[in-house]
Amino acid sequence: MKKKKKADKTKQYSLWDNCRYALRQLRQKEGDIGMAVCGGDVALGVLLPFLEAALAGAVAAILTSGRRPEAILLLVAGYVVLLQTVRFLQGHLRNLRFKTLFLLRIDMGMDFFRKTVWMDGQSLESAQGQKKRKDAGRNLYSGNGQGIEAYTKAWCDLVMQLIGLVLYGAIVGQVSLILLAILVLQTLLVSYLHTKAGKRAYAMEDEIEKKWGIFQYLRRETVIPGNGKDIRMYRMDKWFLGMFHGLIDRVCALIDRQQTGYMAAGMAEDLLTFARSMVVYGWLVREMAAGNMTIPSFLLYVGIVAGFGAWMNGLFGAWRQILENEKLMDDYRDFMDFGVVEEGRQAPGRPGRTHEIRFEHVCFRYEGSGEDTIQDLNLTIRPGERLALVGPNGAGKTTLIKLLCGLYRPTSGTVYLDGRDIQSLDQRAVFREFAVVFQDVFAFSFPLSDNVSCVDCGREDSERLRGSLEKAGLWERVQALPKGARTFMNKDLDEAGVTLSGGEVQKLMLARALYKDAPMVILDEPTAALDPIAESEMYERYDELVHGRTAVFISHRLSSTRFCDRILFLENGRITEEGTHGELMQRGGAYAELFSIQARYYKEQKTECAATL
Structure with a gap:
């Protein structure tokens, strides 16, 4: 490099x-x-x-x-x-x-x-x-x-x-x-x-x-x-x-x-x-x-x-x-x-298969910042593991994701992909191994099919496109569009274009990640814009969505992390707690405290709604 x-x-x-x-x-x-x-x-x-x-x-x-x-x-x-x-x-x-x-x-x-x-x-x-x-x-x-x-x-x-x-x-x-x-x-x-x-x-x-x-x-x-x-x-x-x-x-x-x-x-x-x-x-x-x-x-x-x-x-x-x-x-x-x-980089080994990701003493600091967002982080993500990242706002979760998939370079330390420094590998080849749904979702003003497949209209795999939209829970909505999957998003390029709701755009981005069929799936707040019913349905299908893949899941709603193999609690760029949901609740630390606050809040909201009815 x-x-x-x-x-x-x-x-x-x-x-x-x-x-x-x-x-x-x-x-x-x-x-x-x-x-x-x-x-x-x-x-x-x-x-x-x-x-x-x-x-x-x-x-x-x-x-x-x-x-x-x-x-x-x-x-x-x-x-x-x-x-x-x-x-x-x-x-x-x-x-x-x-x-x-x-x-x-x-x-x-x-x-x-x-x-x-x-x-x-x-x-x-x-x-x-x-x-x-x-x-x-x-x-x-x-x-x-x-x-x-x-x-x-x-x-x-x-x-x-x-x-x-x-x-x-x-x-x-x-x-x-x-x-x-x-x-x-x-x-x-x-x-x-x-x-x-x-x-x-x-x-x-x-x-x-x-x-x-x-x-x-x-x-x-x-x-x-x-x-x-x-x-x-x-x-x-x-x-x-x-x-x-x-x-x-x-x-x-x-x-x-x-x-x-x-x-x-x-x-x-x-x-x-x-x-x-x-x-x-x-x-x-x-x-x-x-x-x-x-x-x-x-x-x-x-x-x-x-x-x-x-x-x-x-x-x-x-x-x-x-x-x-x-x-x-x-x-x-x-x-x-x-x-x-990039000059003379090599492709990752075992392309298309699940990988091991390892962080060794990784620090990251944004330009102009006076302190590190990620501080001396050590972490190993095993092939096929389902991992949840939770923690308060500003803890460094999204930054960690960008380091994980090679979008950011560590200020110090090393991120390894199957034992090789990810920065020594061809960046585009690394990107092919990851399917990511970031927190800030949006649709390009192209046909819906282009947004999902990321190829020119007519060159996509129609069966895979439909399967991805069905798994993301968007297929019925697509069928109701004026031109189906060929309908333009928004009105920038086509006055007859359709603007999807926030939750629908989030499902569209999930369909894009599924269409890519990469071995590493990363979901950053994938249910933030979904209503409770749609969120519940997505969690029920989560095993199906990430089957056979390594999955990293970020969420502020701690109740959604129970299906993960391991939960990492981040504070100030450090992993302060690690374990399953049950283990972290028994430990009674920051995770358990935050989970209890959220559970009490949802219980109060439910009581208020019942009283109103």
Whole structure:
């Protein structure tokens, strides 16, 4: 196993490293054709302005060449045809480049999704992982004008502008090195001003992003239907509106400061350009008046000098785009490097058969927590055993389950699967050995059959699907649905979709676990949303549900643990009591005390109901 480094802050990459990364992605995703399209666009992007700038001088040279009118007309027509042909090809390549870079963004989005669903759950679930994933998404899903698409386009434009500047500078240098020095000096001064403005704007991006994130959170909360009653009952509308105004004002102020810096750099550029033009054009006019320069040459150099300014403006525009998207590139790459990547892992032995799970001095601490949730835990779960985990809220039961099935990695200690460190095994192969129903159940907005089988509609085993739904007690409900097992859940993807009740969703997740037919079954509060009758029926069928499997069962209702071979009572991440229900009741410890409290509560509830009737 190879672990990638984790950092509390976003890793920053150098400008040139991000450039190489973007070009490498372009070549890998779009191939040599994509590279050729971008290269051709750069080449024609340099040639076309040069032909346009030289048009007046070329026509003047042809007219004063002394050739016959027919030859002059043919030469001028040929030049115009060449110019239009290059213009057409450049426009076509520009459209192809737009398409290529758009596809690059889409293809990198697939890498992003693959990383999200394949990376280890512990890293993804952490607050750090969630923030990194959210920030990385902005590199792909902020539109054509931001992120990887705009970043790669800006580098292509930057190369084009640099080549144009060098070409035009070489032409000017043949006339006068002093003129070239003036143009270069102005370019360096403007470059410094724009770079300084870009760095100043870049330094404000973190605060803008933070404020914008708060704004987006508030916006989402106001449109959630379930929140509407609290907002109205407690008159929170004023609070929300006040927060909206404050955040918008702050973000606008920061953006205004960014734009002010760019505007100041632009005004300085205009002044320097004016001064440069006065000097350069004055020199050209003097040279022509003195007879040192012909009219065609004068027209050519006027176009070249004007074009030099256009190249310079384009260069700064591309540079600004690069700087504005640097952070988005850093965020994306930081997420793609984050978490654990599996390399060369082996599959578990005895796949599809019951396993022994052993914890040796296992501790686990959540990110940012000051103490361990699981503390020095030692435990062996025997093959085929039915084990119950009970204890108060926050005792670490669900965390223990995630460690057991390999979703979490111990902070210290080792979890063994059949004597082998579970972290040394292929994670996906380990997951195939477990069927888990977690406490927080939900249904994806897919067809019901997809939710149970976890394969595309029509590829599931229909007999196994029906058997799983029957054992989970949901088959009759499924038969009553408009399209049976093909009915979509919820209304996100199909307006005719059906929303199941909490208890029905819990049965659906139980059916999913049964369909998987894994040798290890873990049920985390499997009856929390069931009514008493449905709960009783499920307990009666429990032996049938877990027959031939190792089963771990979590419940707050201690009366439901009697059918288990062994009961573990957890407190503060430690196993404080262990035994059968009868043994723990005779011991008279925390388990017996909690069981007695629950029994008395249910007895009082029953008495109150009888009195009411």
